[in-house]
Amino acid sequence: MSDQDTFKKIISHAKEYGFVFPSSEIYDGLGAVYDYGPNGAELKRNIKDFWWKSMVQLNENIVGLDAAIFMHPKTWKASGHVDAFNDPLIDNKDSKKRYRADVLIEDHVEKMRQKVNKEVEKGRAKFGESFDETQFRATNPNVLRSQEKIDQVEGRAAASLASGDLADIKALIEEQGIACPESGSKNWTDVRQFNLMFDTKLGSVAGDAATIYLRPETAQGIFVNFLNVLNTSRQRIPFGIAQIGKAFRNEIVARQFIFRMREFEQMEMQFFVRPGTQKQWYDEWKKRRMAWHRVLGTAEANLRWHDHQNLAHYADAAVDIEFNFPFGFKELEGIHSRTDFDLSRHQELSGKKLQYFDPELEQNYIPFVVETSIGCDRTFLAVLCQAYCEEDLGDDKSRVVLKLPPALAPTKVAVFPLVRKDGLPEAALAIFNDLRFEFDCAYEEKDSIGKRYRRMDAIGTPYCITVDHDTLIDQMVTIRERDSMAQERIPVSRVREIVRERVDMNSLLKQL
Ligand code: ATP
Secondary structure: OOHHHHHHHHHHHHHHOOOEEEOOHHHOOOOOOEEEOHHHHHHHHHHHHHHHHHHHHOOOOEEEEOOOOEOOOHHHHHOOHHHHOEEEEEEEOOOOOEEEHHHHHHHHHHHHHHHHHHHHHHHHHHHHHHOOHHHHHHHOHHHHHHHHHHHHHHHHHHHHHHHOOHHHHHHHHHHOOOOOOOOOOOOEOOOEEEEOOOEEEEOOOHHHOEEEEEOOOOHHHHHHOHHHHHHHHOOOOOEEEEEEEEEEOOOOOOOOHHHOOOEEEEEEEEEEEOOOOHHHHHHHHHHHHHHHHHHOOOOHHHEEEEEOOOOOOOOOEEEEEEEEEOOEEEEEEEEEEEEOHHHHHHHHHHOOOOOEEEOOOOEEEOOEEEEEEEEHHHHHHHHHHHHEEEEEEEOOEEEEEEOOOHHHOOOOEEEEEOOOOOOHHHHHHHHHHHHOOOOOEEEOOOOOHHHHHHHHHHHOOOEEEEEOHHHHHHOEEEEEEOOOOOEEEEEHHHHHHHHHHHHOHHHHHOOO
8 A cells, every 4th residue: 555545544434533624514515624523633732732841841941822823913923924825836837736846856856866865775785784775875887976966956946935936936847857846847837936824814894994913823922922921931941932822824835734834833842042052952852852763653764854955044044843644744843942033123123121030050041942842733744644544353354553652642432332232331331421521432333343453543533441241240341452453351349440540641751
């Protein structure tokens, strides 16, 4: 099965089991806007909870914020979004498909990289045990030639994007022979800039209306509240402000399910530091954020760093953590050293001093900022893709199971009476009613026990408890584990404690 097939299956599984629906589907949906169903809402809430606890609860020097989506329009002038939050778009004249020119080039470079990797794998197969990958990459003429080409294309694209030389971006696409992925045509329009912000009107009287924007990132809500938080939270630098909230971008191309949406949620933390220490904090947050992904169970091979060549106007260093989605490695999280750009600009446009008095240095300054910014929806997709598993159980039987980290699973435990009679439902309901105060749980008595297990596997429920006739005599139940399908008998009196031990988010947090 190709990765694309797997991706299609994941999308239909997400819909069939109430994780993600296309928005307003009865009207045929709305491009790149999605709704989360009952199970999706729970999974998303757990992801946000894990992020919030790891940031705010576990760090005394990070506090939370919940700023409004609407902000004074000057905010976006100050941040540079009005003038520079553009993506370079290009249309294919034959297929009439629209693309981001930078993404077309990135995908082209990724293909070149795959070729190099194939060359390396050939080398590995040829030389066997004695193969030294670093040396091979540094000396093999084919690899060196390809790597030089990659560096040239990347370097030129970065320089032209930075200087706004859109004609050169088009020239590069043509020189590299990049074709429309849908039609294979190389008949391109010129590259144009497209501002990604949605605007709307504030005020009920049309004449009085002011244009305001739906925020394209949550970060600015943090910057404009810097002084409020500083003055009310007794924090001293270095300290951070964390926020989870909706952001909106009128994305040019939105074809990868919830990877690229027009309305999405970000989990962002801005860490304010003494000028000159930003590099040290940037390295520290890179380390901490990668550890967070690893604790969630993401395999090392599915994560990689991608250093930005084309730095945003506000950054002096930037890196992405990329995840190996079924459509390739793509950005999941960004870690950016944002300098003092944002606070300086807000100070300039608002006329309010956004400074910090450092008692150790006995000096006022505008703090520097290191940001960690992760998409909640992209994390959801990464978790889902990693968890999705089709298993052959022999005897022509198979199952689809979501091997979600138990702490993130929408339902932690399901309770079943083996049959719907003989007092078993009453005994099972008593257990369910005890558990529901502590965990998201389900009670089911319809269908065979096998079918009920399969349904729970498909939504990633880590434990099922079955009450049978023996339970009424010996007060023991069967607990069945999702991944191994192993079953054991445990006393009813210990069910809550045993489930807690195995699904508790604290055990993940303690590993951070
Ligand atoms: P991309 O290059 O993929 O457009 P970006 O570099 O513009 O992303 P940032 O501005 O760094 O993204 O945003 C921080 C995070 O917000 C991203 O790492 C991603 O997880 C998430 N994000 C950004 N745009 C979207 C989107 N359209 N849909 C879903 N999540 C998004």
